[in-house]
Amino acid sequence: MTPLSRSLSPLVKRTECLWRLGVFRSFLQGQPDRRSIPGCWKRSFRAVSCGGAGIQPLLKPPEAKQSTASLSSSSSSEGPEDTDKLWSVYKETKRQTEVISTSSVDPDTIFANNEMSLRDIEIYGFDYDYTLAFYSSHLHTLIFNIARDILINNHRYPEGLRKYEYIPDFAVRGLHYDVQKVRETSPLPSSWTSLDTVFQGGLHPVPDEEVIAMYEGSHVPLEIMSDFYGKSTHGHTMKQFMDIFSLPEMTLLSCVNDFFMRHNIDYEPVHLYKDVKEAIRDVHVKGIMYRAIESTIDYHAVLKKLSAHGKKMFLITNSPFDFVDRGMTYIVGKDWRDLFDVVIVQADKPSFFNDRRKPFRRVTDKGVLLWDRIHRLEKGQIYKQGNLYEFLRLTGWRGSRVLYFGDHIYSDLADLTLKHGWRTGAIIPELRKEIKIMNTPQYVHMMTWLQALTVLIEQMQVHRDPATQAVVEEWIKEREAMKPLTKDIFNAQFGSLFRTYHNPTYFSRRLSRFADIYMASISCMLNYDLQHTFFPRRTPLQHEAPFWPEQRPSLGMPGIMH
Secondary structure (H helix, E strand, O other): OOHHHHHHHHHHHHHHHHHHHHHHHHHHOOOOOOOOOOHHHHHOHHHHOOOOOOOOOOOOOOOOOOOHHHHHHHHHHOOHHHHHHHHHHHHHHHHHHHHOOOOEOOOOOOEEOOOEEHHHOOEEEEOOEOOOEOEOOHHHHHHHHHHHHHHHHHOOOOHHHHHOOOOOOOOOOOOEEEOOOOEEEEEOHHHEEEEEEEEEOOOEEOOHHHHHHHHOOOEOOHHHHOOOOOOOOOOOOEEEOOOOOHHHHHHHHHHHHHHHHHOOOOOOHHHHHHHHHHHHHHHHHHOOHHHHEOOOHHHHHHHHHHHHOOOEEEEEOOOOHHHHHHHHHHHOOOOHHHHOOEEEEOOOOOHHHOOOOOOEEEEOOOOOEOOOOOOOOOOOOEEEEOOHHHHHHHHOOOHHHEEEEEOOHHHHHHHHHHHHOOEEEEEOOHHHHHHHHHOOHHHHHHHHHHHHHHHHHHHHOOOOOHHHHHHHHHHHHHHHHHHHHHHHOOOOOOOOOOEEOOEEOHHHHHHHHHOOEEEOOHHHHHHOOOOOEEOOOOOOOOOOOOOOOOOOOOEOEOOOEO
């Protein structure tokens, strides 16, 4: 038997594993397949060790110790018949991936990076924007238009910029912006840049060759990308945008850069970056965003639920009091302050968590700042600035009995996790849209087949005879053609917020580091009682063999949507 035939024999058996995985998942859902489960299924769970994503290789590299010379000498006996077998396995594997039982992830699930029990949480803290207050889709258009007009009216930018409109599906959070080179890119972990996600001036993709020449390869050194808070250090000019409000800012930067480049106007990129940032800040100062707050009955229900169970609650936000008061009055009612034990506005996070110098200052309902020293933080009062160290001293709310929710991974969560021992919950509004895409049959079939095809390539690449190599090259071309589709289905320019091709994004790595749990909105808390324990999935490391088929995160019992 030729080496290729020996490899094909166990590879053909792989399709049975795919079917078994489907049976097992149906069994977990309480919907067993009508066909009887094979006897070997009862004997050993090793039969489902294709686990993980359901397409992990069962095969060992064929004859791994066989020398290259031996492979070459045997290749002459591998002809059209073996090639036909190869394509036969290809077709059967593809057929099996199309019939695998699939389950949908519930968008209202809370996902865990670390094990955490709500029974241990006594105090709940909240950010305001995009945590308690969500905004309608036209808010970003409003911010873009006002900031664009500020550039034209206040900074004497060209009148032609008024022709540019906000592009809702252009940017995603987590992008890095190279101020000097005027580039936006979505980097992979360890700063490996996906070449087709680099845009010049934001609106035009940069050719791969130019990206490689610019950064001396596709690897951007971590040191020049950003510091702990997503800002540049050591004179480097790479900025990371992690705020949801940064979406109109990135789009405006791209549009202004595009205008200057189209008209061959010489300009200083650093000045442009600072002017746009200042214009966006001015929009926030105007306080117009409260007009775009969406109806949030569920958020009010979360606060009432926590209050009814005797939980302490506090609010720490960078927004000014009048803005928060308008929003919370709309969300909860005029008595919203009765729900919170402490309310802190204009906190200046993240420095609030590190700078010990700023004392708290009480603010009246009319916004007047009082000068008296603060000896205790009283319910119903409003406080400005301050710092976390003073907050801890005055309240005694320390350690893992405190859970704080926020949408900004750096400003809201990082320091609390690394320095102060609080538990953290990230609010990721984009999660709902991405999960809905991942639940579509188009995405499920595409990703299942992509992984299966990758396994076929991995297993058969060791054969160096021309016939087999020609087949494998065809498979590689198909795989390369499929990869952009896995990006474009989320965002045509930059792909998913969480994953670029097979790797987690830089944003996703930070999320897993700084958030104990994460969810699409705070309303997801309504699906769990306050004794619930969140468990992270044990995802096999690259050197580990999977022991169990993947089970999706749950609401209650394996909370899988059918």
